[in-house]
Amino acid sequence: MLRIKVKLFATIRDAAGVNAVEVDAHTVADAARALSQQFPAAAQLIARSRFAVNQSFAPAETMLGEHDEVAVIPPVSGG
Amino acid sequence: MDLKNSDHILISAPPISPIDMMDVSDATAGGIAIFLGCTRAETHTDGRKLVALDYEAYEEMALKQMHDLAVAAREKWPIVKLVMLHRVGRVGLGEPSVLIAVSTPHRGEAFDACRWLIDTLKKDVAVWKKEVWEDDSATWVHR
Numbered sequence: 001m002l003r004i005k006v007k008l009f010a011t012i013r014d015a016a017g018v019n020a021v022e023v024d025a026h027t028v029a030d031a032a033r034a035l036s037q038q039f040p041a042a043a044q045l046i047a048r049s050r051f052a053v054n055q056s057f058a059p060a061e062t063m064l065g066e067h068d069e070v071a072v073i074p075p076v077s078g079g
Numbered sequence: 080m081d082l083k084n085s086d087h088i089l090i091s092a093p094p095i096s097p098i099d100m101m102d103v104s105d106a107t108a109g110g111i112a113i114f115l116g117c118t119r120a121e122t123h124t125d126g127r128k129l130v131a132l133d134y135e136a137y138e139e140m141a142l143k144q145m146h147d148l149a150v151a152a153r154e155k156w157p158i159v160k161l162v163m164l165h166r167v168g169r170v171g172l173g174e175p176s177v178l179i180a181v182s183t184p185h186r187g188e189a190f191d192a193c194r195w196l197i198d199t200l201k202k203d204v205a206v207w208k209k210e211v212w213e214d215d216s217a218t219w220v221h222r
Binding site: 007009010011014048052056069071073074075076077078079 | 116134135136137139140141143144165176177197200201202203204205206207208209219220221222
């Protein structure tokens, strides 16, 4: 497994209390699973969130590399 | 001439100014459509009043997304100039938090492009609002 840094925003960041966490993951799906286990209070929202890899939305099966910038994007509310 | 050089895309804290809105005027553009999204007063179901909205962006991604939207809009409509601004930080009630301004040769294209840009921005761009209530409690909005 790779150690992947995941950026957090809005409710998920507040639930975690930090801007980013490290998880062990090969894919986006692994990262989502690890985050939900680490922060059960945010699990429902994580399930409704999209993930971004290098600032673009990435599907669950996306393979991660150690230099990728990974982020959880909970449902957005700009505008 | 690369027209995309005239796109003005920004995420920043200061209030949106009328100068930003007129940034799209051009001798070849017969129509300018301007959309301002503003914070709206709300009352919670329990009677508390909203005092402000706090906006947060994943700035690197949001800017990239806004640039992609500008490129996509230019493929659909003959856009002369385009401005897309989103504020971050605290925005008081009634103040604009987002500006879309588009100029095109004719008005129909300007309305259509402006509408598409704000609708798509609201759906996809990595920006979040937090409602700040009069009792200092705050809630993130995740639709």
